Amino acid sequence: MEKRNLPRLAHNVISLIGAIIALSAGLVLAFFLIISLIAHKINPYLGILLYMVLPAILVAGLLLIPAGMYVRWRGLQKKGAIAYHKWPDIDLNKKGHRNAALIFMLGTTAFIVISAVGIYQAYHYTDSVAFCGLTCHTVMHPEYATYQDSPHARVECVACHIGPGAGWYARSKLSGLYQVYATIAGKYPKPIPTPIGNLRPAQETCEQCHWPSQFFGGQQRQFNYYLYDRTNTHWQINMLIKTGGGNPKTSQTSGIHWHMNIARKVEYIARDKKRQDIPWVRITDRETGKAAVYQDISRPLSQDELALAKPRIMDCMDCHNRPSHNLHSPDYAINFAILTGLIDPALPEIKQVAVNAMNKEYRSSALARDNIAGEITSFYRTRYPEVYSQKEKMINSAIQAIQTAFMKNIFPGMKAKWSDYPDNIGHFIFRGCMRCHDGNHRDSKGSVITNDCRTCHIILSQGIRERPEILNLQVGLDFRHPLDIGDAWKGGACYECHKGIQP
Numbered sequence: 215m216e217k218r219n220l221p222r223l224a225h226n227v228i229s230l231i232g233a234i235i236a237l238s239a240g241l242v243l244a245f246f247l248i249i250s251l252i253a254h255k256i257n258p259y260l261g262i263l264l265y266m267v268l269p270a271i272l273v274a275g276l277l278l279i280p281a282g283m284y285v286r287w288r289g290l291q292k293k294g295a296i297a298y299h300k301w302p303d304i305d306l307n308k309k310g311h312r313n314a315a316l317i318f319m320l321g322t323t324a325f326i327v328i329s330a331v332g333i334y335q336a337y338h339y340t341d342s343v344a345f346c347g348l349t350c351h352t353v354m355h356p357e358y359a360t361y362q363d364s365p366h367a368r369v370e371c372v373a374c375h376i377g378p379g380a381g382w383y384a385r386s387k388l389s390g391l392y393q394v395y396a397t398i399a400g401k402y403p404k405p406i407p408t409p410i411g412n413l414r415p416a417q418e419t420c421e422q423c424h425w426p427s428q429f430f431g432g433q434q435r436q437f438n439y440y441l442y443d444r445t446n447t448h449w450q451i452n453m454l455i456k457t458g459g460g461n462p463k464t465s466q467t468s469g470i471h472w473h474m475n476i477a478r479k480v481e482y483i484a485r486d487k488k489r490q491d492i493p494w495v496r497i498t499d500r501e502t503g504k505a506a507v508y509q510d511i512s513r514p515l516s517q518d519e520l521a522l523a524k525p526r527i528m529d530c531m532d533c534h535n536r537p538s539h540n541l542h543s544p545d546y547a548i549n550f551a552i553l554t555g556l557i558d559p560a561l562p563e564i565k566q567v568a569v570n571a572m573n574k575e576y577r578s579s580a581l582a583r584d585n586i587a588g589e590i591t592s593f594y595r596t597r598y599p600e601v602y603s604q605k606e607k608m609i610n611s612a613i614q615a616i617q618t619a620f621m622k623n624i625f626p627g628m629k630a631k632w633s634d635y636p637d638n639i640g641h642f643i644f645r646g647c648m649r650c651h652d653g654n655h656r657d658s659k660g661s662v663i664t665n666d667c668r669t670c671h672i673i674l675s676q677g678i679r680e681r682p683e684i685l686n687l688q689v690g691l692d693f694r695h696p697l698d699i700g701d702a703w704k705g706g707a708c709y710e711c712h713k714g715i716q717p
């Protein structure tokens with residue numbers, strides 16, 4: 215008895231199996247944890263194994279050890295082989311008990327260390343772009359693919375979708391559990407509906423990086439179009455977008471960012487879930503508290519609708535609702551492919567054929583790829599045989615570009631495409647700004663939410679690219695020095711006289 219290396223109860227098959235399982239899982243876990251610490255980035259599936267499956271196995275193994283001992287104890291009791299004691303007898307004078315205590319203490323210490331590292335790593339892992347974007351590959355594919363092409367490709371998903379703080383972290387993990395279930399059970403909607411009802415307010419996400427009170431000025435933007443004609447005429451519009459700001463302290467309270475809730479609060483009521491039909495808007499001056507309500511006079515809200523509705527305070531996401539997941543229309547995607555040289559506009563009618571090929575209903579991306587190739591090839595073979603025989607290479611690269619445009623913007627697996635996700639910036643293919651600025655929204659005094667083209671932007675030049683119509687603004691005024699100093703300013707060496715004090 216005294217010579218046992220471990221207590222008598224520990225000698226049983228269940229505890230032995232438990233110990234082997236726990237030890238193996240622990241070793242594998244420790245090994246991969248070290249790798250994940252060194253490698254920084256790990257495969258998302260390895261992450262699931264590492265942070266979810268292996269720890270579960272380890273804990274199950276550990277639980278088997280006392281379970282086996284309990285079963286053995288019950289067995290010995292029944293046989294009357296040992297006396298009944300409510301609590302275990304621990305006698306450190308016995309070698310077996312000493313060893314067991316030692317193993318228990320060392321094991322517990324190792325377990326706590328591995329858990330601490332593991333939980334820390336798991337925290338980062340479940341917040342990583344790879345986890346959000348790749349583990350539920352099919353479900354997140356449209357969002358992940360478009361995200362990678364967006365200006366926010368280096369901003370982590372969680373920076374916009376969760377934001378800082380423990381409360382939202384816990385909330386997101388809880389709803390995440392349901393989402394894992396929904397994914398496995400195939401119970402998710404296709405496409406995933408937008409807007410997201412419980413998205414965290416922009417103040418706590420976007421505004422962690424973008425600082426609304428520091429916005430001002432305008433932005434020059436060039437819009438490129440290729441017409442649906444034989445020569446794919448390149449039409450260009452150059453505009454000064456009056457981005458502006460909303461902070462009275464910088465005396466910049468005009469322009470588009472006027473809505474940014476600094477000096478005024480803008481609220482609205484939408485009739486539909488996608489927030490595209492906005493019949494009611496209220497602005498409140500934060501200083502004086504004065505409010506004005508604008509209603510769509512063509513279809514105002516009824517008293518009942520008004521009583522039930524809860525106004526939403528306008529924030530960044532009411533305009534920038536697609537800052538990261540831009541599913542582009544075929545028209546835009548093909549314009550862009552031509553502009554960036556992926557499709558050669560020397561191919562007759564390519565704009566039109568490409569858009570048509572991209573816009574067909576396909577059941578899968580693979581089918582789309584084959585069909586696009588077939589359609590473009592047969593178009594040139596039958597309609598433009600000379601082009602087909604002389605410019606095969608050009609046609610092939612066009613096909614590739616159209617296929618890529620399709621893969622990046624249309625996702626048959628999730629039934630997701632541009633028309634499902636209205637983009638609220640502008641008013642070209644969605645109502646966007648015109649949800650309120652359509653000229654129909656009036657207040658009680660009859661003043662209208664402005665619809666004047668020049669309120670939001672000024673056209674600097676427009677037309678066929680080679681011979682555009684240009685506003686003089688583009689050329690600008692010749693500089694006039696406030697004090698006549700002859701030609702002295704002409705070299706641009708203002709700093710020779712201007713030193714930050716009176717020159």
Ligand code: HEC
Nearest residue numbers: 346347357361366369370371374406408409410535537538
């Ligand atoms: C710059 C901020 C930002 C980043 C980064 C970002 N998202 Fe989004 N995401 C949004 C906004 C805004 C919406 C639309 C919210 C709305 O309309 O209610 C959205 C919507 C979604 C939706 C709902 C479906 C849809 O397309 O509207 C999913 C799913 C999603 N994002 C997943 C992701 C994943 C996965 C990542 C990382 C790979 C990510 N997001 C990164 C801002 C972001």
Ligand code: HEC
Nearest residue numbers: 365366369373374416419420421422423424530531534537
């Ligand atoms: C973690 C920081 C971070 C967060 C959070 C963030 N952004 Fe950005 N955003 C950036 C950076 C950095 C850029 C500049 C990217 C560049 O120019 O390459 C940018 C660019 C932009 C632009 C200009 C895009 C363009 O086409 O030039 C807009 C608009 C924008 N963000 C809106 C938003 C909105 C809306 C949100 C919240 C949903 C948001 N951002 C959240 C960092 C962030």
Ligand code: HEC
Nearest residue numbers: 416420421424426433455457470473474529530533534639
């Ligand atoms: C009324 C609609 C609207 C609201 C609300 C709004 N924006 Fe904008 N924002 C625009 C438009 C329009 C532009 C012009 C550029 C463009 O088309 O992307 C712009 C431009 C920007 C840019 C690029 C600026 C530059 O000079 O490069 C950033 C960044 C940005 N917004 C962030 C935000 C953030 C953050 C919020 C919330 C605090 C916000 N916006 C609220 C409409 C809006």
Ligand code: HEC
Nearest residue numbers: 435437451455639640641642647651664665666667669670
């Ligand atoms: C309430 C503000 C507002 C008004 C009013 C307005 N626009 Fe715009 N417009 C915008 C914004 C914002 C964009 C998008 C800018 C961007 O994408 O950066 C835009 C985009 C455009 C574009 C480029 C379309 C594209 O996306 O390819 C054209 C052209 C244009 N507007 C013409 C007009 C004309 C003509 C009028 C008058 C009938 C008008 N706009 C009135 C805000 C406005």
Ligand code: HEC
Nearest residue numbers: 468469470472482495533639640647650662663664669670
């Ligand atoms: C929810 C309704 C709503 C939406 C959506 C909206 N606006 Fe406005 N906007 C208003 C109201 C209300 C005013 C104040 C009335 C006015 O000046 O005509 C205003 C005023 C403006 C002004 C004038 C600010 C100044 O200098 O006094 C600009 C510029 C503007 N909006 C641009 C835009 C652009 C660009 C978009 C789309 C990206 C947009 N708005 C979307 C409600 C809206």
Ligand code: HEC
Nearest residue numbers: 695696697699702703704706707708709710711712716717
């Ligand atoms: C030969 C010296 C000289 C050069 C070079 C020169 N300036 Fe000046 N500038 C002056 C003087 C002198 C005044 C008058 C100061 C006063 O009495 O208010 C002045 C006044 C001005 C003012 C009025 C505000 C102020 O600071 O007094 C502006 C703006 C200005 N200059 C811009 C420029 C710019 C831009 C350039 C370069 C393209 C330039 N100047 C080059 C000498 C010069």
